[in-house]
Amino acid sequence: MAGTGAKRRVTAADIARSLGVSRATVGYVLNNTPGQTISEATRRRVLDEASRLGYRPHTSAQRLASGRSRIILLVLPDWPMGFTFSKHLEEASAALDEAGYSLVTYTRRAGGHSRPLWEVLEPDVVIGYAMMVGLDAFSPDELDSLHAAGVTKVFPDPRLPGASSPDAASVAAIVAGARRQVQHLHSLGHRRLAIALSADPRHALLAESRSRAARHAAEQLELGVVDARPVDYRDGSADRAVEAWHETGVTAVVAFNDETAAATVGAAVRAGLSVPGDLAVVGHDDTPLAAMFVPSISSVRFDTAGLGHYLAEIALHEAEGRPLSRQVPDLDATVVVRESTGPVNTDAGGDP
Structure with missing residues (x-):
């Protein structure tokens, strides 16, 4: 009984034999070799026959020929x-x-x-x-x-x-969100801010970059950053942070991302604080969580495309060697305003 081995790969030589043309002609067409005087009709015949026979390029051979792996x-x-x-x-x-x-x-x-x-x-x-x-x-x-x-x-x-x-603009594109968070809270009258960092150690370097950008933006606007600490909904750190911030007169929190924002909002609600009346919170990344959370979370949206x-x-x-023609969308970070941010509550003792 005949064996059932794997089907043999269709080669450029098979296409050449089927059409009665040279192997070189087929190779020129399949590799789109420049400088060849091959008629459009012949080129079309080669491509159609390659499709009919089920030809697939041999990537290793292409890599050797072109010097590229793509x-x-x-x-x-x-x-x-x-x-x-x-x-x-x-x-x-x-x-x-x-x-x-x-x-x-x-x-x-x-x-x-x-x-x-x-x-x-x-x-x-x-x-x-x-x-x-x-x-x-x-x-x-x-x-x-x-x-x-x-x-x-x-x-x-x-x-x-x-x-x-x-x-430098590509770096700015990543930290622009922290700037936008601070500017948004400043526009609502908040003057004493805190920063909620991610508790995940894998976020440490990125969190430091955003925290540094938030502090710099706050300094430029003459705002006070009272404290920055990691928060996590699983270990009580969010509850402790919210309690400490409320006691020191913090009225708004810049969160590393929407998860830390949700942990902060949840801790505030459990402590009997109103959001945003007693504590405004702005997240980062505008994930589906921000829109689904109750109260919904204001968050930074990036031009991910x-x-x-x-x-x-x-x-x-x-x-x-293609030119870098596109302008880096470093200023396309915007705050999507939802329920978690609002004007500072002066009746509750917030700064005017």
Whole structure:
């Protein structure tokens, strides 16, 4: 009885034999080789026959021929994958797909033992996402590993002469939300603020960046930031923070994200405080939680599509030298006003 082995891959030679044309002609058409005088009719015949026979490009051979894998490797910090972060990456992936590239993400784990993906995938470009918040994207050891693996396009790579570096605006795009939070509360008359940080240690560096931006914005507006502390709905820290803030005259809280905002609002309600009458709270990221929570949470909304496209542009600039034509949407962070923020309650002793 005949064996049932795997179906043989259709090759360019099969297409050439079927059409009675040269292998070179088929290769020129399938690879879209420039400078060839192949008629449109012949090109169409080759493509139609390739489709009929079920031809699929041999990616390894294409990589050897072109020197490209068409893979962009995005190296992520060990952050929780929140709603806005995932939407941002979805937009970048879609934009790169339109350009013929696949976006692959790789999260570095503290103390991890897996082999770095850049040693396995042979990506065209490796991008360190941490640069988007002004952090070092790669350690010296990682840069050594990247170069040893033959990766020639790394963003950012401070070792290369004239190397690309993160646009200051791309960093501003991440911390702009904290600025908007403070400005929103200031416009409502609040003068004594507190900052609710994430209790997740994986958020520490990003939380520090946003906290620093919030403090700077408050200083510019001559506001007092009374305290900044992590809050968590599971361990009582949110209840303790709200009690301390209320006792020291805080009337509004800048929250790291919508989860910390929800923990803060919940603690205020349990303490018998009204929101926003006694304590206004503004979140960050405008996740579905913000709209569904009761009371609904005012939150910062980002242009995730714009940020995703900007990340894709960085990748295509590194891969093909395409110009960075888009303006970074650093000023597109806006506050979606909901029930958790309102004017300062002067009757309750708040500053006028």
